[in-house]
Amino acid sequence: MNKRGFASDNNAGVHPEIMKVLQEVNGGHTIAYGNDPYTASAVKKIKGVFGDDVEAFFVFIGTAANVLGLDALTKPFHSIICAETSHIHEDECGAPERWTGCKLLAVEAPDGKLTIEGIEKYMYGIGFEHHSQPRVISITQSTEMGTVYSTDQIREIADYAHAHDMYLHMDGARISNAAAFLGVGFREFTRDAGVDVLSFGGTKNGLMYGEAVLFFNPELAVDFKYLRKQGMQLASKMRFIAAQFERFLDEDIWLTNATHANRMAEMLVEEVLKIEKVQITQRVESNAVFAILPKEIIPVLQKEYFFYIWSESTGEVRWMCSYDTTEEDVKNFSSLIRSIVS
Numbered sequence: 170m171n172k173r174g175f176a177s178d179n180n181a182g183v184h185p186e187i188m189k190v191l192q193e194v195n196g197g198h199t200i201a202y203g204n205d206p207y208t209a210s211a212v213k214k215i216k217g218v219f220g221d222d223v224e225a226f227f228v229f230i231g232t233a234a235n236v237l238g239l240d241a242l243t244k245p246f247h248s249i250i251c252a253e254t255s256h257i258h259e260d261e262c263g264a265p266e267r268w269t270g271c272k273l274l275a276v277e278a279p280d281g282k283l284t285i286e287g288i289e290k291y292m293y294g295i296g297f298e299h300h301s302q303p304r305v306i307s308i309t310q311s312t313e314m315g316t317v318y319s320t321d322q323i324r325e326i327a328d329y330a331h332a333h334d335m336y337l338h339m340d341g342a343r344i345s346n347a348a349a350f351l352g353v354g355f356r357e358f359t360r361d362a363g364v365d366v367l368s369f370g371g372t373k374n375g376l377m378y379g380e381a382v383l384f385f386n387p388e389l390a391v392d393f394k395y396l397r398k399q400g401m402q403l404a405s406k407m408r409f410i411a412a413q414f415e416r417f418l419d420e421d422i423w424l425t426n427a428t429h430a431n432r433m434a435e436m437l438v439e440e441v442l443k444i445e446k447v448q449i450t451q452r453v454e455s456n457a458v459f460a461i462l463p464k465e466i467i468p469v470l471q472k473e474y475f476f477y478i479w480s481e482s483t484g485e486v487r488w489m490c491s492y493d494t495t496e497e498d499v500k501n502f503s504s505l506i507r508s509i510v511s
């Protein structure tokens with residue numbers, strides 16, 4: 170069996186219950202491209218969580234969810250304000266810029282969170298034809314730095330966006346971890362807080378693949394079916410994404426998985442903080458742990474457990490816990506760090 174590590178929640182396999190569902194829906198023929206009962210049923214369940222008028226579209230990957238969701242909100246002369254650390258800015262190979270034509274305006278955000286003060290630095294040149302026009306604020310929940318916006322912080326940004334004729338987009342690749350941390354349902358800090366479009370993630374929390382783009386204002390979704398097809402994300406065998414989501418939305422999957430991953434991150438911090446020379450650099454509010462270690466031990470540790478160096482300049486590394494991380498994994502990993510450091 171593959172050894173579990175702390176490189177990414179994407180490195181985990183598929184949750185057994187999700188695998189079971191994939192088997193269950195595998196029999197026989199059903200209409201392709203989302204015109205099947207599994208997709209209808211999953212969309213109904215999403216509506217049950219977020220409200221009847223939500224428009225939901227399944228796609229394959231998170232980058233596509235972000236890019237196509239942003240595309241639906243913009244024209245190429247617009248700009249998108251996001252955190253410097255955001256996935257759309259750092260880790261999507263320029264796909265948002267290429268696809269939407271928009272300029273990304275990256276705000277310095279050491280803890281991954283946008284603030285009104287940071288956003289305001291880019292709010293100039295409005296109505297001036299030489300300047301790209303800010304149209305969307307994009308936030309990530311939980312952030313790329315493992316921190317979580319409170320519902321009030323999201324509402325404040327949403328109110329600001331709407332007061333300036335802009336939209337609020339949320340990259341929810343790890344939305345379950347944020348909900349588990351906040352102790353509330355998905356709706357409270359998304360739709361009810363003023364988010365307009367959400368990339369609703371599942372892959373990092375136990376799905377094989379699949380994300381959903383949710384529109385909380387149906388008017389914004391009018392052309393999305395065309396954007397999705399043109400964006401090469403209309404799955405012919407849609408039933409397999411839909412069925413995963415339907416099962417995922419049960420609390421014994423999304424909440425149990427995310428709560429567990431978050432708890433493993435807490436435990437990892439407790440363990441590594443006992444080790445001299447290990448510094449934790451971010452608040453641990455989800456399933457990510459950021460640390461600074463003596464530089465020379467990183468390659469030694471990576472031989473046993475692959476993980477990513479987040480910042481070459483500071484030596485900051487990122488460790489992610491997953492739904493299947495065990496207490497033993499945490500203990501073994503921290504013992505190894507202890508033995509290498511001392």
Ligand SMILES: Cc1ncc(COP(=O)(O)O)c(C=O)c1O
Binds near residue numbers: 231232309313342
């Ligand atoms: C914050 C965030 N958004 C979106 C994604 C989606 O990425 P992918 O296109 O690999 O599914 C990721 C994956 O690492 C992520 O960390």
